[in-house]
Amino acid sequence: MVVLLSKRRRFVLLVLAAFSLRLCFGEDRITFSTPIKDSETLLCKSGIFRFGFFTPVNSTTRLRYVGIWYDKIPIQTVVWVANKDTPINDTSGVISISDDGNLVVTDGRNRLVWSTNVTVPVAPNDTCAQLMDTGNLRLQDNRNKGEILWESFKHPYNSMLPRMNLRTDPRTGENLTLTSWRSYVDPSTGSYTVGLVSFPFPELLVWKNNVPKWRSGPWNGQVFIGLPEMDTLLNIDGFNLLNDNQGTVTLTYANDSFMYHFNLDPDGVIYQRDWSTSMNAWRIGARFPSTFCDAYSRCGPYGSCHTRGDPPCKCVKGFVPRNNTEWNARNWTNGCVRRAPLRCERQSNVSSNGGGGRGGKGDGFLKLQKMKVPVNAERSLANEQACPKVCLDNCSCTAYAYDRGIGCMLWSGSLVDMQSFLGSGTDLYVRLAHSELKSHSKRAIIITAPVVGVAFVAAVCVLLACQKFKRRPELEKDRSAELLFKRMEALTSGNESASNQVKLKELPLFDFQVLAASTDNFSLRNKLGQGGFGPVYKGKLQEGQEIAVKRLSRSSGQGLEELMNEVVVISKLQHRNLVKLLGCCIEGEERLLVYEYMPKKSLDAYLFDPSKQKILDWKTRFNIMEGICRGLLYLHRDSRLKIIHRDLKASNILLDENLNPKISDFGLARVFRANEDEANTRRVVGTYGYMSPEYAMEGLFSKKSDVFSLGVILLEIISGRRNSHKEENNLNLLAYAWKLWNEGEAASLADPIVFGECFAKEITKCVQTGLLCVQEVASDRPNVSTVIGMLTTENTNLPEPKQPAFIAKRGVSDAESSDQSSQKASVNDVSLTAVTGR
Numbered sequence: 087m088v089v090l091l092s093k094r095r096r097f098v099l100l101v102l103a104a105f106s107l108r109l110c111f112g113e114d115r116i117t118f119s120t121p122i123k124d125s126e127t128l129l130c131k132s133g134i135f136r137f138g139f140f141t142p143v144n145s146t147t148r149l150r151y152v153g154i155w156y157d158k159i160p161i162q163t164v165v166w167v168a169n170k171d172t173p174i175n176d177t178s179g180v181i182s183i184s185d186d187g188n189l190v191v192t193d194g195r196n197r198l199v200w201s202t203n204v205t206v207p208v209a210p211n212d213t214c215a216q217l218m219d220t221g222n223l224r225l226q227d228n229r230n231k232g233e234i235l236w237e238s239f240k241h242p243y244n245s246m247l248p249r250m251n252l253r254t255d256p257r258t259g260e261n262l263t264l265t266s267w268r269s270y271v272d273p274s275t276g277s278y279t280v281g282l283v284s285f286p287f288p289e290l291l292v293w294k295n296n297v298p299k300w301r302s303g304p305w306n307g308q309v310f311i312g313l314p315e316m317d318t319l320l321n322i323d324g325f326n327l328l329n330d331n332q333g334t335v336t337l338t339y340a341n342d343s344f345m346y347h348f349n350l351d352p353d354g355v356i357y358q359r360d361w362s363t364s365m366n367a368w369r370i371g372a373r374f375p376s377t378f379c380d381a382y383s384r385c386g387p388y389g390s391c392h393t394r395g396d397p398p399c400k401c402v403k404g405f406v407p408r409n410n411t412e413w414n415a416r417n418w419t420n421g422c423v424r425r426a427p428l429r430c431e432r433q434s435n436v437s438s439n440g441g442g443g444r445g446g447k448g449d450g451f452l453k454l455q456k457m458k459v460p461v462n463a464e465r466s467l468a469n470e471q472a473c474p475k476v477c478l479d480n481c482s483c484t485a486y487a488y489d490r491g492i493g494c495m496l497w498s499g500s501l502v503d504m505q506s507f508l509g510s511g512t513d514l515y516v517r518l519a520h521s522e523l524k525s526h527s528k529r530a531i532i533i534t535a536p537v538v539g540v541a542f543v544a545a546v547c548v549l550l551a552c553q554k555f556k557r558r559p560e561l562e563k564d565r566s567a568e569l570l571f572k573r574m575e576a577l578t579s580g581n582e583s584a585s586n587q588v589k590l591k592e593l594p595l596f597d598f599q600v601l602a603a604s605t606d607n608f609s610l611r612n613k614l615g616q617g618g619f620g621p622v623y624k625g626k627l628q629e630g631q632e633i634a635v636k637r638l639s640r641s642s643g644q645g646l647e648e649l650m651n652e653v654v655v656i657s658k659l660q661h662r663n664l665v666k667l668l669g670c671c672i673e674g675e676e677r678l679l680v681y682e683y684m685p686k687k688s689l690d691a692y693l694f695d696p697s698k699q700k701i702l703d704w705k706t707r708f709n710i711m712e713g714i715c716r717g718l719l720y721l722h723r724d725s726r727l728k729i730i731h732r733d734l735k736a737s738n739i740l741l742d743e744n745l746n747p748k749i750s751d752f753g754l755a756r757v758f759r760a761n762e763d764e765a766n767t768r769r770v771v772g773t774y775g776y777m778s779p780e781y782a783m784e785g786l787f788s789k790k791s792d793v794f795s796l797g798v799i800l801l802e803i804i805s806g807r808r809n810s811h812k813e814e815n816n817l818n819l820l821a822y823a824w825k826l827w828n829e830g831e832a833a834s835l836a837d838p839i840v841f842g843e844c845f846a847k848e849i850t851k852c853v854q855t856g857l858l859c860v861q862e863v864a865s866d867r868p869n870v871s872t873v874i875g876m877l878t879t880e881n882t883n884l885p886e887p888k889q890p891a892f893i894a895k896r897g898v899s900d901a902e903s904s905d906q907s908s909q910k911a912s913v914n915d916v917s918l919t920a921v922t923g924r
């Protein structure tokens with residue numbers, strides 16, 4: 087009877103049945119009366135996923151598994167398996183709703199092979215299993231608008247699809263992890279698992295038979311700090327990590343592209359794959375672990391791994407291989423041991439009172455820059471200045487590190503799984519005996535005294551600053567502290583988590599004398615350029631680190647607020663496409679900002695200089711466009727603070743040694759609370775040629791006004807011409823691009839230096855994207871994540887741009903007509919004098 091019905095469903099019923107029946111017997115569901123056989127499958131409505139019986143390709147057996155795979159692609163890609171360890175050895179299997187209401191798989195002898203195994207509170211003829219468009223298989227109550235009884239997304243196997251979560255919840259015991267297949271042809275349970283741990287910091291781990299094989303490093307609110315490249319991934323792929331600080335952590339993944347997933351492969355590597363229609367194959371976007379050094383504890387305790395090093399493993403200074411024979415034979419598993427015992431260890435052997443004694447010969451810290459921090463960090467509530475002292479005062483503490491998003495991390499016992507990165511990373515301070523520090527004092531070592539010294543100077547600086555402001559609150563001019571506190575309040579209100587709050591004392595403060603010395607007393611030779619609010623100098627700290635110092639002009643009264651704004655805003659941001667603020671200095675009249683030094687200066691210095699233009703080939707330009715978008719997306723998408731830059735322009739894009747772009751100059755940035763979208767200002771600031779019409783005319787700014795500026799920058803990068811310059815027929819760049827677009831000649835906008843027929847399509851797409859960004863009506867403009875999608879995917883169905891706003895042209899003729907525009911003009915004067923950034 088059952089079999090008969092099912093046959094009819096597929097071959098006859100659709101033709102014969104009444105409409106009411108067709109609703110119940112959709113192609114995407116199984117009900118009590120419509121089981122499916124081995125030869126039948128379910129197809130979700132969108133047609134992307136299929137559910138049914140399969141045999142892995144290339145399998146030497148003929149075992150039948152029940153699972154979900156991508157339909158319509160030539161490569162079998164299974165994303166979920168039900169009976170992974172109980173295959174059926176022939177084609178007699180049936181998937182049905184059983185008498186207890188569960189979805190079950192039975193073999194030819196009606197033996198139970200697999201079951202959803204939940205308690206179903208309704209009659210079996212009221213439950214229904216449905217394959218959703220997301221690839222989620224659901225068992226639901228068919229009556230009350232479908233209460234979900236069971237779903238495959240809560241029982242993941244080896245794949246993480248968009249909208250799926252990984253989670254660990256110690257209270258309910260829920261532990262959503264991915265597990266690998268045994269091999270590429272054998273879907274049975276393999277030995278690798280990837281999941282989240284929540285204590286003390288959320289972190290992603292891969293285990294093999296419960297032994298760690300890889301870790302991501304702790305989550306700092308934005309990224310996993312052990313994955314230097316993850317920030318970009320996170321931004322484009324809809325990743326987020328939710329932490330309720332009670333142990334429940336959820337990694338969400340909300341990409342809307344279904345042809346995209348993460349998979350834990352049988353080799354224990356997590357691959358991110360997306361389907362390339364042009365290549366007709368899966369393209370690997372990211373993989374974890376990806377380098378030799380990523381393997382857990384590659385170099386053993388106190389060993390640090392350097393991907394480009396030979397040998398890759400090195401003992402941290404002050405440590406020696408535990409067994410030289412093994413170490414020299416490139417067996418690093420046993421790691422390194424401390425050469426000179428710590429003072430507190432020696433002391434505690436003498437008197438059990440212990441405690442770090444004072445005096446010149448105490449232990450100190452060795453600073454290791456750009457590190458993947460070791461496993462098993464402990465949380466301390468200490469702030470950045472107190473963090474080293476907390477570590478020093480506890481004899482079992484062997485290292486500390488401080489991350490703004492995490493706070494103070496301490497380690498006790500061996501330091502395991504350290505890696506030294508080339509790009510970003512965390513500064514790790516390893517405790518060493520005084521004698522070790524002294525013997526290496528020529529190298530870049532920070533010993534106890536300077537650490538305490540800097541902390542002391544900073545503390546004094548803060549104290550003095552606070553006292554000063556307390557003593558003279560009536561002074562209009564010195565509103566900085568007040569402003570800063572106000573700004574911080576604005577930043578942190580609506581955010582209950584105290585640990586996220588920016589505290590004044592957490593901002594790195596530099597000594598004015600140090601900065602003056604580093605820039606050779608702000609000598610002209612070291613001047614890099616003139617920013618909107620003051621000159622920028624190159625400096626070199628005593629340890630050799632190069633910095634860029636922006637000294638705010640004493641005369642610019644408005645500079646103070648912008649300074650505070652910038653300090654607070656940037657100190658909270660970390661992204662590879664944003665310039666890093668290292669600290670600030672407020673002493674007397676002096677206000678300085680200290681940034682990382684960018685040897686290549688700013689984008690406009692290349693883009694508009696005929697002798698340098700050719701350094702930026704098309705690939706580089708594309709990379710720069712993408713990077714700017716990613717940096718801007720980071721500013722716009724942050725859930726806690728929305729940041730509108732307000733002054734995006736080519737001279738505010740700095741380039742690092744590899745010509746990667748970094749957005750700088752947040753002096754005008756405006757921080758929005760999560761529920762704010764748009765604001766109005768009477769003081770229009772920004773730069774001519776980059777300002778959106780609604781901002782320039784009405785002072786209205788939003789994310790979409792940044793998108794406008796972004797569009798101008800994109801078109802400038804493509805063409806190598808300034809928007810403010812007049813093209814043929816006295817058209818500015820936007821009007822010129824629009825003209826070419828309408829003539830179907832968009833690709834000819836490209837700088838002839840970079841143009842190549844093979845790029846024509848890509849260039850056209852970029853021009854179109856740029857034009858979409860500069861449309862007159864703000865709501866027509868895409869948001870930044872869409873812009874990234876437009877640039878980076880092969881999808882060619884971009885919307886048709888509407889006419890851009892030719893603001894520059896109009897602005898000139900209207901210049902004197904209102905108060906606003908005259909203010910605008912004065913600011914523009916300042917901005918336009920800006921030379922090459924830093």
Ligand SMILES: *[C@@H]1O[C@H](CO)[C@@H](O)[C@H](O)[C@H]1NC(C)=O
Nearest residue numbers: 142143144145161162270271
């Ligand atoms: C199956 O085998 C062929 C030939 O060896 C290989 O090219 C293909 O990648 C294999 N497919 C899978 C899914 O392993």
Ligand SMILES: *[C@@H]1O[C@H](CO)[C@@H](O)[C@H](O)[C@H]1NC(C)=O
Nearest residue numbers: 173174175176177193195197
């Ligand atoms: C399938 O497995 C059953 C036992 O699980 C066995 O009795 C049967 O002979 C097998 N059939 C084939 C074709 O191997």
Ligand SMILES: *[C@@H]1O[C@H](CO)[C@@H](O)[C@H](O)[C@H]1NC(C)=O
Nearest residue numbers: 198199200201202203204205
């Ligand atoms: C169903 O779940 C119970 C506990 O929840 C477990 O004891 C039992 O083995 C499970 N049965 C199957 C077939 O998985």
Ligand SMILES: *[C@@H]1O[C@H](CO)[C@@H](O)[C@H](O)[C@H]1NC(C)=O
Nearest residue numbers: 118119208209210211212213
């Ligand atoms: C479901 O089964 C119950 C008894 O098993 C019956 O009373 C009810 O009418 C059935 N409902 C439907 C929709 O067939």
Ligand SMILES: *[C@@H]1O[C@H](CO)[C@@H](O)[C@H](O)[C@H]1NC(C)=O
Nearest residue numbers: 254255256261263279281293
């Ligand atoms: C979650 O599963 C992983 C892998 O099996 C395990 O190591 C981890 O301890 C589990 N976490 C919890 C909270 O049960």
Ligand SMILES: *[C@@H]1O[C@H](CO)[C@@H](O)[C@H](O)[C@H]1NC(C)=O
Nearest residue numbers: 322323324341342343360875
């Ligand atoms: C989804 O992933 C694709 C592939 O990387 C990416 O291009 C797209 O921007 C992502 N979409 C979202 C909403 O993050």
Ligand SMILES: *[C@@H]1O[C@H](CO)[C@@H](O)[C@H](O)[C@H]1NC(C)=O
Nearest residue numbers: 408409410411412413415417
């Ligand atoms: C060092 O390792 C080698 C090889 O494992 C072993 O033979 C030797 O005894 C070890 N030496 C010491 C001092 O442990």
Ligand SMILES: *[C@@H]1O[C@H](CO)[C@@H](O)[C@H](O)[C@H]1NC(C)=O
Nearest residue numbers: 409412415416417418419420
């Ligand atoms: C490395 O040394 C450890 C401990 O002595 C030993 O167990 C392991 O087999 C060695 N590994 C290799 C690859 O020789």
Ligand SMILES: *[C@@H]1O[C@H](CO)[C@@H](O)[C@H](O)[C@H]1NC(C)=O
Nearest residue numbers: 427428431432433434435436
């Ligand atoms: C201190 O005592 C511990 C155990 O009593 C011992 O392991 C350690 O080597 C001693 N350290 C020194 C420097 O003597």
Ligand SMILES: *[C@@H]1O[C@H](CO)[C@@H](O)[C@H](O)[C@H]1NC(C)=O
Nearest residue numbers: 464480481482483496497498
């Ligand atoms: C020192 O650190 C250890 C390990 O973190 C901790 O258990 C101990 O309580 C600390 N001691 C003091 C005095 O804080």
